[in-house]
Amino acid sequence: MADARSDILARIREALQVKAPKPHFKSEETQGQPVKVGKQWLPDGGETTEASLVILAEQLAKLKAVLIRVPDEAAAGVAVADLARAKAWKQVAYHGASLVRPVAAALPCPSWEADASFEKQKLEGCDAAITSCEAIVAQLGSILVSSASSGGRALSILPHVHVVVARVDQVLPDLATAIAQMEAKHGAQMPSMLSFITGPSRTGDIERILVLGAHGPKELYLVLVG
Amino acid sequence: MxxxxxxxxxxxxxxxxxxxxxxxxxxxxxxxxxxxxxxxxxYRDWERARDAASLAKWTAVNDLANQLEKFTANFERNGGVVHWARDAAEARAIILKIAADANAKAIVKSKCMTSEEIHLNDALEKAGYGVVESDLGEFIQQLRGEAPYHFVFPCMHVKREAISELFTKHLGTAPTDSPEELTMIARRHLRQLYVDADIGITGANFLVAETGQISITENEGNARLTAALPRIHIALSGIEKVVSRLDDLAVLLPMLATAGAGQPMTCYNTLYAGPRKPGECDGPEQFHLVLLDNARTRLLADPEQRDALHCIRCGxxxxxxxxxxxxxxxxxxxxxxxxxxxxxxxxxxxxxxxxxxxxxxxxxxxxxxxxxxxxxxxxxxxxxxxxxxxxxPSLFDRAFHAGFGFVMKRPTLFALGGKVFRATLPLLKKLPLPYMSAWLKTRDLPAAPAKSFREQWKDHSHG
Structure with missing residues (x-):
């Protein structure tokens, strides 16, 4: 008996001997690459940086994520320290990125560089995580983190609060642009995880009523520097 | 029947x-x-965005063998292991073997309809593993011992009182009628299970051929945790989930969220390329993908209905x-x-x-x-x-169609039949005919017209 792989591939090739008609589309334009033609029909992400920032702020508000705009890195440290005091965080884990380290140093509570010496049980006990990100998608209010830019896979998902520190120039108009940037940056060597985070964790599983903080962070803050 | x-x-x-x-x-x-x-x-044009989404899936499904070969080569280049399963039994055997080889005990799962299709939980439990569904809806259905009610909203039919009782019975928590509090009970219960599990099992929404990544869509964060904390990650996917390019997802991910749940984008859309890489601080040591046929090639062989394999399971x-x-x-x-x-x-x-x-x-x-x-x-x-x-065809179908064809070819017979039918229509309500009686219990039949359409047409033409 042939192995399963050859069997299945042979079944597929045989099935595809008979061609299926190409779907009839509304316009001729749809004959090219899906995203090249589809991008212009998806939600607007803004033509200029200013327009993108307006859309981003609207999207984040609808998602119940909190946007904090600060002029510089020192102000980012102050904003996050205020947050730590207001929420009485006792232990914070952070990603050792150049944008994040000074913010962690300004915290009024103990903090731990999680990606330097990762321990999952210790991370489970942290109140909040601070990470950087790869990019921000204005169109959808999504924050793109990766196992490279956010201190691994667990840091941005296990603690109850996730704080992202980013620069304004990381804001991109739409998902297609963010994906193109990832392809250009990483090529064939993608990080083992890339995650588009769109608002705090949520569920509607009980009577379709929205509840935040199902398993991932209940609160999501985006501190935008610049 | x-x-x-x-x-x-x-x-x-x-x-x-x-x-x-x-x-x-x-x-x-x-x-x-x-x-x-x-x-x-x-959306600036939802209908045309649908065209683009449909094109992305059509392109991949109609070139499925090549796309899968490309995908698997890239997936393995990223350090993952691909397993092929012709049917449910093969898929179960593959997963049981991975678990046995790893000497695993506890398994945490995120939502995966393909695993429902192959009855994976039964097989794992019979083999002695502890298996916990981590998606809130699936967790509730697992405790209820019931299949999902809806493949995106598994427990949408269950009222909060019933969930509260269920949690009291199984988890010993105090009764509550707050969906928020019920969600937090599940959150607290599951957190340690992610940390302790040896294996995390997930599904896959898309397999990206050109990069060898798998894409997982979710709202709760349970799939993220399932693929982050256990030392082994197993993903189970139907062969039809492949798309050719990463940027196809720029169309498909937002549309999946909008069509399926009325969201701009689901909360977490995550792409996985292999297990933990050098220089990364966490993530699984092994990443397995089980590709399942289970009669999908039979559907593929029907060009008329092949587009049913374009389904992105949005619900x-x-x-x-x-x-x-x-x-x-x-x-x-x-x-x-x-x-x-x-x-x-x-x-x-x-x-x-x-x-x-x-x-x-x-x-x-x-x-x-x-x-x-x-x-x-x-x-x-x-x-x-x-x-x-x-x-x-059943005997009834064959007889009915033969009779119908016979009468339709003979206009006089057709006219006579119509006359008899119009005359006897009121009787139909009184006869206990199968099918008819159930229908008529709650409905009225209109009165039959005195003349047939053809008779009326003739009268008008002469006038």
């Missing part, structure tokens, strides 16, 4: 008579309609289906409920046993209109009806 059909008719009749439950489902879906329309309004067709809303998801008796389930189940499990689902449709076309990848759902229900008739 097949067993599946008998059970379906019994359950569907019972559920359709349950006005309270129907009202509850309608209310639960009310918010979805509002949010979906708000999100669709943000939009269920949410708008009058049949689903009235009979509920459990009555279908299938892994995939609603219109898409009615179309594909006869291919996956046999047309003879499951064709009755094709009849459970008003052919209103709401499903086809709702589908973000333009699957011609309601016509496929008709195609299944036709195929079933061709494959194994």
């Amino acid at each position: 097949s067993d599946a059909k008998q059970i379906f008719i019994k359950d569907a009749t019972l559920n359709a008579a349950d006005g309270d439950q129907r009202a509850f489902i309608r209310k639960a879906l009310g918010g979805y309609y509002v949010n979906r329309d708000l999100q669709k309004a943000r 939009a067709c269920l949410n708008v289906c009058p049949i689903f809303k009235n009979i509920g998801g459990l009555a279908y008796g299938t892994t995939y409920q609603g219109p898409i389930g009615s179309v594909i189940t006869p291919h996956l499990r046999g047309l003879k046993q499951w064709n009755h689902l094709s009849g459970a449709s008003s052919l209103c076309g709401a499903c086809t209109d709702a589908c973000p990848v333009r699957i011609d759902l309601h016509h496929h229900l008709l195609h299944n009806r036709r195929n079933a008739m061709k494959q194994s």
Whole structure:
């Protein structure tokens, strides 16, 4: 008996001997690459940086994520320290990125560089995580983190609060642009995880009523520097 | 009549008579309609975006063998291991072997309909593993010992009081009527389980051929945790989930969220390329992907219905289906409920046993209109009806069609038949004819006209 792989591939090739008609589309334009033609029909992400920032702020508000705009890195440290005091965080884990380290140093509570010496049980006990990100998608209010830019896979998902520190120039108009940037940056060597985070964790599983903080962070803050 | 059909008719009749439950489902879906329309309004052209989404899936499915070869080569280059399974039994055996080789004990799962399709939990539990579903809806259904009601909203039919009782019974928590508090109970209960599990099992929404990444869509963060903390990650996916390019997802991910849940994007859309890489601080040591055929190639071989493999499992067709809303998801008796389930189940499990689902449709076309990848759902229900008739017509069907053909070819006989029918129509209500009596119990028959259409036409032409 042939192995399963050859069997299945042979079944597929045989099935595809008979061609299926190409779907009839509304316009001729749809004959090219899906995203090249589809991008212009998806939600607007803004033509200029200013327009993108307006859309981003609207999207984040609808998602119940909190946007904090600060002029510089020192102000980012102050904003996050205020947050730590207001929420009485006792232990914070952070990603050792150049944008994040000074913010962690300004915290009024103990903090731990999680990606330097990762321990999952210790991370489970942290109140909040601070990470950087790869990019921000204005169109959808999504924050793109990766196992490279956010201190691994667990840091941005296990603690109850996730704080992202980013620069304004990381804001991109739409998902297609963010994906193109990832392809250009990483090529064939993608990080083992890339995650588009769109608002705090949520569920509607009980009577379709929205509840935040199902398993991932209940609160999501985006501190935008610049 | 097949067993599946008998059970379906019994359950569907019972559920359709349950006005309270129907009202509850309608209310639960009310918010979805509002949010979906708000999100669709943000698209600059939703209909053309559907064209692009449909094109992305059409391109990959019609080149499936090459796309899968490309995908698997890239997946393995990233350090993952691909396993091929012709059917459910092979898929279960592969996963059991990975678990045994790893000397695993505890398994945490995130939502994966393909695993429901192959009854994976039963097999793992029989082999002695502890398996916990981590998606809130799936967790509740697992405790209830019930299959998912809807493949996106697994426990949408369960009222909060019942969930509270369930948690009190199984987890020993105090009763509450707050969905928020109930969600937090599950959150607290599951956190340590992620940390302790040896294996995390997930599904996959898309397999990206050009990069070898798998894409997982979710809202709760449970799949992220399942793929982050255990030392082994196993993903199970149907072979049809492949797309050729990463940027196809720039169209598909937002549309999946909008069509399925009325969101701009689901909360977490995550791409995985292999296990933990050098220089990364966490992540699994092994990453396995099980690619499942399980009769998908049979559906692929039908060019007329091949587009049913474009399905991205958003659930939009269920949410708008009058049949689903009235009979509920459990009555279908299938892994995939609603219109898409009615179309594909006869291919996956046999047309003879499951064709009755094709009849459970008003052919209103709401499903086809709702589908973000333009699957011609309601016509496929008709195609299944036709195929079933061709494959194994019943004695009644054969006699009826022969008689119909005989009469239609003879105008005089047709006119005579019409006359007899008009004269005897009032009697029909009184006769206990099968099918007719149930229908007439709640409906009136209009009075028969005195003359046939042809007679009336003749009169008018002369006048």
